Amino acid sequence: MSAWDAGRPILTAGETRAAEQALFDGGMSVEALMARAGAALAELVWRHAGPVDTLIVCGPGNNGGDGYVAAALLRRLGMTVRVAALAAPRTDAARHARDGWGGAVEAFAESAPATVLVDALFGTGLTRGLDTAVATKLAALAAAATVTIAVDLPSGIATDDGAVLTEGLPRFDLTLALGALKPAHRLRPAADHVGRVVVGEIGIPTDATGLRELARPRLSAPTAADHKYSRGMVAVAGGAMPGAALLAATAAQRAGAGYVALSNGAGGGPMALVHRPLEALIDDKRVGALAIGPGLGRDSAARDILAVALGSARPLLVDADALVLLGQPGLKRLGALEAMAILTPHEGEFAKLFPGIASDRLSRARAGAARSGAVLLLKGSDSIVAHPDGRAVIAPAAPAWLASAGTGDVLAGTIAAMRARGLDAFDAACAGLWLHGEAARIAGPALIADDLAAALPRALEQCL
Numbered sequence: 001m002s003a004w005d006a007g008r009p010i011l012t013a014g015e016t017r018a019a020e021q022a023l024f025d026g027g028m029s030v031e032a033l034m035a036r037a038g039a040a041l042a043e044l045v046w047r048h049a050g051p052v053d054t055l056i057v058c059g060p061g062n063n064g065g066d067g068y069v070a071a072a073l074l075r076r077l078g079m080t081v082r083v084a085a086l087a088a089p090r091t092d093a094a095r096h097a098r099d100g101w102g103g104a105v106e107a108f109a110e111s112a113p114a115t116v117l118v119d120a121l122f123g124t125g126l127t128r129g130l131d132t133a134v135a136t137k138l139a140a141l142a143a144a145a146t147v148t149i150a151v152d153l154p155s156g157i158a159t160d161d162g163a164v165l166t167e168g169l170p171r172f173d174l175t176l177a178l179g180a181l182k183p184a185h186r187l188r189p190a191a192d193h194v195g196r197v198v199v200g201e202i203g204i205p206t207d208a209t210g211l212r213e214l215a216r217p218r219l220s221a222p223t224a225a226d227h228k229y230s231r232g233m234v235a236v237a238g239g240a241m242p243g244a245a246l247l248a249a250t251a252a253q254r255a256g257a258g259y260v261a262l263s264n265g266a267g268g269g270p271m272a273l274v275h276r277p278l279e280a281l282i283d284d285k286r287v288g289a290l291a292i293g294p295g296l297g298r299d300s301a302a303r304d305i306l307a308v309a310l311g312s313a314r315p316l317l318v319d320a321d322a323l324v325l326l327g328q329p330g331l332k333r334l335g336a337l338e339a340m341a342i343l344t345p346h347e348g349e350f351a352k353l354f355p356g357i358a359s360d361r362l363s364r365a366r367a368g369a370a371r372s373g374a375v376l377l378l379k380g381s382d383s384i385v386a387h388p389d390g391r392a393v394i395a396p397a398a399p400a401w402l403a404s405a406g407t408g409d410v411l412a413g414t415i416a417a418m419r420a421r422g423l424d425a426f427d428a429a430c431a432g433l434w435l436h437g438e439a440a441r442i443a444g445p446a447l448i449a450d451d452l453a454a455a456l457p458r459a460l461e462q463c464l
């Protein structure tokens with residue numbers, strides 16, 4: 001199974017509508033689908049909040065409809081549940097759901113708080129931020145509640161690009177993603193508001209999506225037939241700053257590569273690290289990944305080293321300074337390489353390499369991959385891996401302790417080890433990203449990049 005198949009599907013608002021439409025075309029009614037969504041919501045509220053007083057706030061669309069259905073089911077379970085509406089239902093299905101509730105409907109603006117707040121104001125149909133009075137009231141109800149649950153999405157975030165359109169939007173404890181995850185559940189800043197996300201399976205088809213969540217890679221342990229080269233040989237092209245290249249090389253070793261060689265190193269590092277000139281490495285067909293960028297520097301020597309790497313036939317991982325030096329001519333050469341390259345820019349490096357791509361992070365990562373013909377990993381607290389064919393993977397938020405010097409070098413070395421063990425460029429970037437995030441969780445607070453490399457074997461263990 002590739003990294004692609006393993007991850008949970010993520011659907012945009014348009015893809016969700018199309019997937020629902022496929023069910024309707026097959027003879028299902030909107031009401032029947034809403035009944036499933038409402039049942040999933042009622043079960044979630046019952047399981048996570050228990051029989052305490054609950055307020056469900058409903059909007060005019062089908063998100064509100066889900067709320068009415070759940071209210072009726074929870075009342076049947078004996079729960080004390082109240083419903084408040086922002087406006088009367090505007091869809092047939094939502095009207096049908098409100099009729100099924102049949103109980104009192106309070107005015108949203110005047111509704112009193114409850115222990116559990118369920119936000120069914122707006123979901124994928126949100127077209128703009130909440131009006132100030134609505135946002136203020138929602139925030140007050142959330143602040144007074146003990147448990148806050150959002151239906152599909154917290155009302156006030158954009159489904160597809162992760163933007164928060166509403167000031168003062170509460171951070172919910174739980175979000176029930178209906179049918180599938182949406183980009184906003186994983187892209188920041190929206191993802192900061194969703195809390196724990198539970199996917200409610202309502203039977204919509206999800207296989208047509210081009211976007212998935214990063215999943216734990218499945219990696220095999222070496223067998224008796226393996227030797228150091230078959231486990232993966234990594235070359236790291238060092239430069240002016242030996243520490244960063246050493247970190248990348250050490251990470252490649254700790255991520256399971258059987259043989260790691262560093263060029264232009266200043267010596268030092270693990271005794272098992274081999275020091276060899278770049279010229280000797282680029283013609284060595286056993287080298288399954290050549291990482292360039294960490295510690296490369298930006299001087300003329302760095303340019304020469306990059307030119308040598310670009311002229312080699314080894315699968316490349318281009319990071320840090322090498323991304324900055326690459327420029328447009330380098331980018332063109334990358335796309336023509338036989339082995340697909342991997343680029344690992346952070347936002348600043350991305351902006352230099354791809355001037356004029358101003359959009360949300362997901363679209364930027366996809367456009368960068370398409371333009372370069374390489375797999376592009378856009379680093380950040382919500383890292384994205386994009387393939388030139390349009391597929392993309394979003395990583396769940398990584399520990400913020402990763403924001404420290406050298407952690408990017410460790411990521412580069414980890415991905416290089418995955419590439420050298422035989423994974424394709426996309427799977428290698430995904431696997432390395434997962435291991436890196438897990439190593440950060442293992443290393444814990446105040447980690448330094450060295451700790452991260454040291455924690456990689458324990459992260460790797462979870463993938464065997």
Ligand SMILES: NC(=O)C1=CN([C@@H]2O[C@H](COP(=O)(O)OP(=O)(O)OC[C@H]3O[C@@H](n4cnc5c(N)ncnc54)[C@H](O)[C@@H]3O)[C@@H](O)[C@H]2O)[C@H](O)CC1
Binds near residue numbers: 061062064091125
């Ligand atoms: N489509 C289905 O069959 C099912 C959908 N499910 C749930 O429905 C929502 C999406 O429903 P939809 O009716 O398309 O949109 P919303 O309920 O999110 O709201 C649309 C409604 O609100 C108006 N509107 C939009 N933004 C604002 C705003 N800022 N202020 C005021 N009004 C606004 C807009 O004009 C429309 O009238 C999905 O998330 C699921 O929860 C079910 O899961 C299954 C069936």
Ligand SMILES: [K+]
Binds near residue numbers: 063121123150154155
């Ligand atoms: K909602």
